[in-house]
Amino acid sequence: DTGVSQDPRHKITKRGQNVTFRCDPISEHNRLYWYRQTLGQGPEFLTYFQNEAQLEKSRLLSDRFSAERPKGSFSTLEIQRTEQGDSAMYLCASSSLWQGDYGYTFGSGTRLTVV
Amino acid sequence: AQTVTQSQPEMSVQEAETVTLSCTYDTSESDYYLFWYKQPPSRQMILVIRQEAYKQQNATENRFSVNFQKAAKSFSLKISDSQLGDAAMYFCAYRTSAGNQFYFGTGTSLTVIP
Numbered sequence: 001d002t003g004v005s006q007d008p009r010h011k012i013t014k015r016g017q018n019v020t021f022r023c024d025p026i027s028e029h030n031r032l033y034w035y036r037q038t039l040g041q042g043p044e045f046l047t048y049f050q051n052e053a054q055l056e057k058s059r060l061l062s063d064r065f066s067a068e069r070p071k072g073s074f075s076t077l078e079i080q081r082t083e084q085g086d087s088a089m090y091l092c093a094s095s096s097l098w099q100g101d102y103g104y105t106f107g108s109g110t111r112l113t114v115v
Numbered sequence: 116a117q118t119v120t121q122s123q124p125e126m127s128v129q130e131a132e133t134v135t136l137s138c139t140y141d142t143s144e145s146d147y148y149l150f151w152y153k154q155p156p157s158r159q160m161i162l163v164i165r166q167e168a169y170k171q172q173n174a175t176e177n178r179f180s181v182n183f184q185k186a187a188k189s190f191s192l193k194i195s196d197s198q199l200g201d202a203a204m205y206f207c208a209y210r211t212s213a214g215n216q217f218y219f220g221t222g223t224s225l226t227v228i229p
Contacts, residue, residue: 003159004159031215033215033216035217040221040222041221041222042119042206042208042219042220042221042222043160043206043217043219044219045216045217045218048215048216055215056215056216058216091160102162102165103150103152103162103165104162104217106152106159106160106161107159108157108158108159109159
């Protein structure tokens with residue numbers, strides 16, 4: 001297991017298009033998190049899964065955003081009708097139940113550019 | 116509301132010297148965790164060090180140590196014997212003991228001068 005994988009690394013899309021990102025957490029981690037990081041800012045929390053259940057959602061996660069984690073394994077984050085303000089790095093992280101106290105393991109992120 | 120403030124957007128240090136990065140936070144909680152993460156250019160964030168609020172002893176990890184002042188809500192990171200590989204963006208982060216989300220500061224970009 002080489003860590004948290006995110007795909008794609010980069011995505012350029014036209015405004016109004018839908019995009020989907022994938023995150024594969026460390027296999028034994030039951031917790032998965034999505035964060036968004038805009039230029040010059042720290043990561044901001046979007047949503048959190050424990051196994052397949054989405055337990056928390058930030059108000060940043062508008063109706064155009066949806067996240068899933070079927071079967072408690074990989075997760076997808078979809079953005080519908082993208083806007084230029086959606087341009088950011090989308091980070092995925094995972095942790096086990098106890099490891100969360102010791103911080104997450106982050107993926108390398110998906111950089112989204114909306115043109 | 117929990118907020119994390121990093122007042123130094125950029126810092127630089129000579130190789131082999133010591134540098135301190137500042138972080139303050141605001142919370143009404145008594146039990147929480149504080150973290151420093153390192154984000155090298157185009158690479159993933161890596162945990163540098165963590166501190167539990169109930170522990171008075173400052174955490175240390177090799178060349179990295181913190182100065183945790185709970186009453187002042189201050190959590191600075193000291194990097195000793197700076198190396199070229201320490202160059203990165205450093206983020207201070209906070210999490211309540213019962214919560215699931217981290218609150219990050221805006222980061223400090225550290226340059227190491229050879």
